[in-house]
Amino acid sequence: MASTAPHDSPPAPDKRRMILDAAVVAFATRGFHACRVSDIADEAQVAYGLVYHYFRSKDEVLDTLFLERWDVLLEVIAEIDGQDLPAREKLHAIASFIIDSYRHDPDLMKVIIVEVTRAANSFGRTHLAKIREAYALIADIVEKAQADGSFRSAVTPSFAALAFYGAIEQVLTGWIFDTLAQGEAEFDEAKAFIVETICGGLDAAAAGR
Amino acid sequence: MASTAPHDSPPAPDKRRMILDAAVVAFATRGFHACRVSDIADEAQVAYGLVYHYFRSKDEVLDTLFLERWDVLLEVIAEIDGQDLPAREKLHAIASFIIDSYRHDPDLMKVIIVEVTRAANSFGRTHLAKIREAYALIADIVEKAQADGSFRSAVTPSFAALAFYGAIEQVLTGWIFDTLAQGEAEFDEAKAFIVETICGGLDAAAAGR
């Protein structure tokens, strides 16, 4: 077997990718700071030096992981915003995407949230602008909803975006640190609860809803 | 003057306190990880070794700062809960306390939030339980409000607590990293907005509200 193709096993043992994937595991397991570059190399079954062949530094590995994923998030939000849906459903779709991202690859989301998004210090600082883009996109959705009257204007759009994203992040954090029960049921419940809290509010005031 | 008292200048150059205060500045400025113990000692104008006379480790310094403050927070929440107020006003009081804490000592709050609360990894891990106590206290308030009918039961109390606290933390984070305008006006506005978002919701559904 395998005479024409150079290899027929995995299309190509893309070492760069292997390193990236290994880094996700390593960072998720030990945390970025506690994780040594050699942990990444070991996990990837690759020599120490190779990490530096593909990346300028340990930081760049994390940068890459974050940007790869965050850019997808930004695209998805923009796309959702483009659809013709009630604002409430747009928010639900965004919450869904983020929560499903966690469901598919908890380690990756853990790294992004714990080491970048929630670490605006050390690391996230570099990415503050990128992170803010997401807030801005969400604020846009709220702003338009306020303009067409489907959302009240009691709160500024950017503030609403903060609260919305904040709720999502808290929930993910709860799962990440086992402070909150997780499972298929909880994932869907969380999506609904987040939207219900932010959009519906806690007050019973207008009972009917 | 001052012949009876041992000293009459500052009541007592409580070195331990000086170290703690210096640590707040040092941690806030450089971040816990990037901050060296010698930075703390320098800032406190005290010899390096003295830090280890009063604390077992650099970690213990941060622990102390966090616990000192968080315990106050827990007491305050409990006290607020004890008062006879509408749930909405209790939440407003809690948001006020936290935001005023930031107004009063931004560096300390920065350290607590950035290095402990939002760093459930590395550090916060030790304090997860303590942090959760705050959530639980808030959830209690929501639960009672649901029981007496002033809050809807569309969402679980613990979930509402998460969203509420999450909103506060996002706002503080915004101020800490200059992502959000801050000032006296903004502080009060934020208190109102947080409560308005969580309690009132974004939906225009029942216009009156």
Next chain:
DNA sequence: CAGCGGGTTGACTGACCAGTCAATCCGGGG
């Protein structure tokens, strides 16, 4: 089959820093 060069290896170096410790200082008894 020699030579080239990118991919790969892992030992090694330079920096950095938390924590230790022996020495010094100083106030208060005795």
Next chain:
DNA sequence: CCCCGGATTGACTGGTCAGTCAACCCGCTG
């Protein structure tokens, strides 16, 4: 005036890693 013990000092040690680099492997080309 001397001694004791806690407070204070800061030089030094041990260990840890990120990042470097010289050498090696191997497929391909001429």
